[in-house]
Amino acid sequence: MRVHVLGRGLAGAWMAHWCAERGVEVTIVDPFPQLNASRVAAGLINPTTGTRPKSTWRSEVLLPFAHEAYRQAELKYQATFWTPRTIRRLFLTQKDADLWAAAVERGPGVEWQPLAPGHYDGVHYPFGGVAYQGATVDTNAFIDAVSAHNDTTTASPMDVDLTVWATGWQASHHDLWSWLPFQPVKGEILDVVHEGEPLSAVVIRGIWIIPGPLDQRQQVLRIGSTHDWDDLTNTPTATARETLLAKAEEILHRPLTVVGQQAAVRPAAQSKRPFVGIHPEHRQHAILNGLGAKGSLWAPWAATQLLDHVMYGAPIDAEVDIQRWWQA
Ligand SMILES: Cc1cc2nc3c(=O)[nH]c(=O)nc-3n(C[C@H](O)[C@H](O)[C@H](O)COP(=O)(O)OP(=O)(O)OC[C@H]3O[C@@H](n4cnc5c(N)ncnc54)[C@H](O)[C@@H]3O)c2cc1C
Known part of the structure; x- marks a missing residue:
């Protein structure tokens, strides 16, 4: 099988990486690789987010998946992508502390330690805070490593079986994909x-x-x-x-x-979930998109969802499958 990937951000790089790992012939093309969201992203992976804190979607599955995927990629490319980070959530007001207490009742989805009011690294926590584990991903290092190991061509090759549109927010105004509920x-x-x-x-x-x-x-x-x-x-x-x-x-x-x-x-989606799947009418085209503010965490998993579907016919997770948005 020959796969041609459009876009050399996190989505395209993870797609190309998994294709190569599975022996699928893959090429990537990107006319403007320096202007993408992945080059700007801080790569933060925070298992609990929001002013009213709650567990990041599926973090109990996606976090270990992403960690293992980056670890394996580090071994392959002999580079460092994943840095474990302590995250301190600062309570500047009593309301901040109350919001966390409410989150704990719901289950914040993360193991955390309380921080008593005081100073940490010279930063004042007047109402205390909490500390828990997260990570940062060096997105530039990952994309560069994948690019160096794969055919990053400037032209579309002939005879490809599947073109994967990992084109970020610009897919939102392309005829093939504009029916998807993007919210860049x-x-x-x-x-x-x-x-x-x-x-x-x-x-x-x-x-x-x-x-x-x-x-x-x-x-x-x-x-x-x-x-x-x-x-x-x-x-x-x-x-x-x-x-x-x-x-x-x-x-x-x-x-x-x-x-x-x-x-x-x-490239955010109104549904706050990735877009994954083959075009319902143009079966030689697929999309990997909608990574929003969570590309570092979601891209490795979303790319395997697409590749498992293409290679083995595995069902795509219903929450991310683009079929849910298609009205013929
Ligand atoms: C300021 C900022 C901070 C962020 N911080 C974080 C963070 O801390 N943690 C986190 O997980 N995420 C973060 N993100 C989100 C993250 O950047 C995205 O989720 C992720 O980078 C999206 O990757 P992508 O590959 O889908 O899109 P992109 O990285 O935008 O890549 C799409 C690529 O497709 C190319 N392209 C477009 N059209 C075509 C075409 N026709 N043919 C070929 N190529 C094409 C474009 O040139 C582009 O290079 C942040 C984003 C921003 C903007």
Whole structure:
């Protein structure tokens, strides 16, 4: 079987990776690989999300699946993609603490430890917080590794059995796929440096702050992210920069210097679930999309859903199968 993948983001890279692992002949093409969401993503995997915290969809299955998939890929490509991270959820107000208490009653889907009110890495937790385990994925390293090991061609090869559209949010205005309920959303992130006490954990409170390595007593922090459903460009904005900076300074109480800002559009779905499947009428075309804000976690699993279906006729999980949206 010959598979041709359109798009070299996380979706396309995972599709190509699994194809190669299973001996399927695969090519990838992408005219604008540097502008995609996957290159901008912070790669955070947070098993519990939201202002009203709840377990990330299917995290009990998808988290171990993703961890094992990245671990196997690390062995194959001799690179590091997955970094375990402690995540500290900061309670700035009593309401934050109450929201977590309510989440615990529902079951937050994660093992957590309470943090008593106090200071952690020089950050004040006036109403305490909680700590639990998550991870970050180096999305750029993964895509680069897959690209280096596979045929990343610039032309469409002849005689392919299946073309997989892993084209991110741009699929939303393509005739083949515009019937799917896309809801693309732009996101922006900042890189800042500070010279205060280094952060040893990811801090979450409305935004996330991900510490990078220390360099000459300066530490780079990645801060994100924003949501804009109207401006679907890759252009960084002053509004997003000011919003993120103000929120980060409220949390960290230290001078921050912006050293980078990036923007991209997430291929999100109204259903908040991936889109996976073969086109109901054009059977040589399939889609792997709708990864929204969870591409690092969802892409490895969603790609196997598609490949198992294509190779063995395995049913696609009903929540992600695009057939649910098709009205002939
Ligand atoms: C600011 C920001 C922060 C984020 N942070 C996180 C995070 O912390 N954790 C997380 O899990 N996710 C995060 N995400 C979401 C994550 O980036 C996405 O879920 C994921 O990258 C989507 O991958 P994709 O491959 O579907 O799309 P993309 O990465 O957008 O890739 C699609 C590619 O398809 C190409 N393409 C388009 N049309 C064609 C065509 N006709 N032929 C060939 N190629 C084509 C495009 O050039 C593009 O390179 C973030 C996103 C943003 C914007």
